[in-house]
Amino acid sequence: MKWDSNNVRTMPQATREIKRRIKSVSNTRKITKAMEMVAAAKMRRAVAKVLATRSYADLAWQTVIHLAKKVDTKRHPFFRERQEIKHAAIVLISTNRGLCGSFNVNLVHKVIDSIKIHQPESKTTYIISYGVKGRDEARRRHLTLMADFHKEDITDNSVIIRPIVQLVAKDYIDGKYDKVFVAFTDFMSVLKQLPHIKQLLPIVPKIDERLGHIIHKEDLAEKINIDNISEFIFEPNTKNVLDAFLPRLVEVQIYQAVLESEASEHSARMLAMRNASDAAGEMIDDLTLTFNKARQASITAELADITGGRAALE
Numbered sequence: 486m487k488w489d490s491n492n493v494r495t496m497p498q499a500t501r502e503i504k505r506r507i508k509s510v511s512n513t514r515k516i517t518k519a520m521e522m523v524a525a526a527k528m529r530r531a532v533a534k535v536l537a538t539r540s541y542a543d544l545a546w547q548t549v550i551h552l553a554k555k556v557d558t559k560r561h562p563f564f565r566e567r568q569e570i571k572h573a574a575i576v577l578i579s580t581n582r583g584l585c586g587s588f589n590v591n592l593v594h595k596v597i598d599s600i601k602i603h604q605p606e607s608k609t610t611y612i613i614s615y616g617v618k619g620r621d622e623a624r625r626r627h628l629t630l631m632a633d634f635h636k637e638d639i640t641d642n643s644v645i646i647r648p649i650v651q652l653v654a655k656d657y658i659d660g661k662y663d664k665v666f667v668a669f670t671d672f673m674s675v676l677k678q679l680p681h682i683k684q685l686l687p688i689v690p691k692i693d694e695r696l697g698h699i700i701h702k703e704d705l706a707e708k709i710n711i712d713n714i715s716e717f718i719f720e721p722n723t724k725n726v727l728d729a730f731l732p733r734l735v736e737v738q739i740y741q742a743v744l745e746s747e748a749s750e751h752s753a754r755m756l757a758m759r760n761a762s763d764a765a766g767e768m769i770d771d772l773t774l775t776f777n778k779a780r781q782a783s784i785t786a787e788l789a790d791i792t793g794g795r796a797a798l799e
Contacts, residue, residue: 500783503776507769514765520584521758527639528675528751535672535744542741545734546690553690556723563654563731566687567663573603574611574631574662575682576649576739578669578746579619581636585754588670588678589618593626595680596668600628603664611662615649615743640747643740650736657686669742670749676756678749683742685735 558564575596579589600610611631614620620633634649653665665686671679719726 500776500779503772503779507772507776510765510768510772514762514769517758517761517765521755521762524751524755524758528748528755530639531744531748531751532672532675535741535748538741538744542737545737548730549688549734550690552727558688558727561724561727561731562658563686563688563727563735566689570603570608570663572609572611572662573664573666574613574653574656575599576613576615576653576665576667576685576742577619577623578667578743579614579616579622579636580746580750581617581638582754583618584757585750586757588750588753589616589622592668592670592680593619593622595682596628597626599666599668599682603666613649613653615646640740640743643736646739646743647736650732650739653685654732654735662686667739667742669746670753672745672748672752675752678753683738685738688731688734 552558553564577592577596579592583589596612603610609629612619612623612628613631614623614633616636620630623630632652634646637645640646653662656662657665664684666682667685668680668682671681673679
C-alpha cells in the first residue's frame, strides 16, 4: 500500500488496489467453482456406490441376527464378550485432503467423546487410522496411534481394506484388544452427514445397528420373521462356516463404513466449495460497490479542482 507525503493514501492508488483485490477474489471464485464441480462429480459416483452396497451389508447383518437367535454363537471368539475391558481399538476412517469444512474435526471429536465414555483414563484405546487427516489429527491430539494404512481417494472394492480386517481380527483373537470400533461419517443425504461410531468386535447383533441410514426397529422386525427359520445346516461344520463368514462380515462392515465416509466427504467438500464461491461472489459485489464509490469520489474531487482553479483565475 502506497502513501503520499501527508501519510494519506491517494485516490488513484485506492482504486488500483481495489481492482487488484477484485481480480484476486474473482480468480479464487473460479478455483472454488471448479473444485465444486469436481467434488459434485465424485459425490455422484460415491453415492451411487454406497447405495448399491447397502443391500448387501444389510443382508449380511440380518444373517447375523438370524444366527444369534438360532445358534449358540458364544463359543466363537468374535461373539464372546470379555469380562474386563483392558484395551480397545478404533478404526478411524477420515479423508486424505482438506477443504471439506469441519468433516474430520467433528469425527475426531466423536472419537474422543467415545474414548471418554467407554474407557477410563487408566485404559488404552488404540487408533488405527485410514486417511491422512485422521492420522495427523490423532497425532496432534496425542492419541495412541497403533497403525496407519494408506487410503485411496476412491475405494473400488473391499480387497483394499482387507489388510485392516486381518490386523483387527488377528489382534482381537490374540487378546490385544477387548473391543474394536469403527469411526466414520454416516451418509444421510447430500446436505446431512453424521459422525458415527459402531462396535465391530465382539459382534453384538442389534436390529437397529446398521450402517448408512436410520431405521425403526418395528419396520425391520416386520421384514425379519425369525420364526419362519427352523434351523441352519452347516457344511462341513459350524466352526468352519463361522470362521469363514464372520471375518467376511467384519470386512463388509468396514468396507461399507469407508463407502459411507467417501460419499459424505465429497458431499461436504461440494457444499464447502459452494459456500466459498458464494462468499467470494458477495465479496466481489462489495468490492465493486466500494470501487464505484471511490471512482465517483475521485471524479468529484477532480471536478472540484477544475472548478476551483477556474474560479481562482477569474
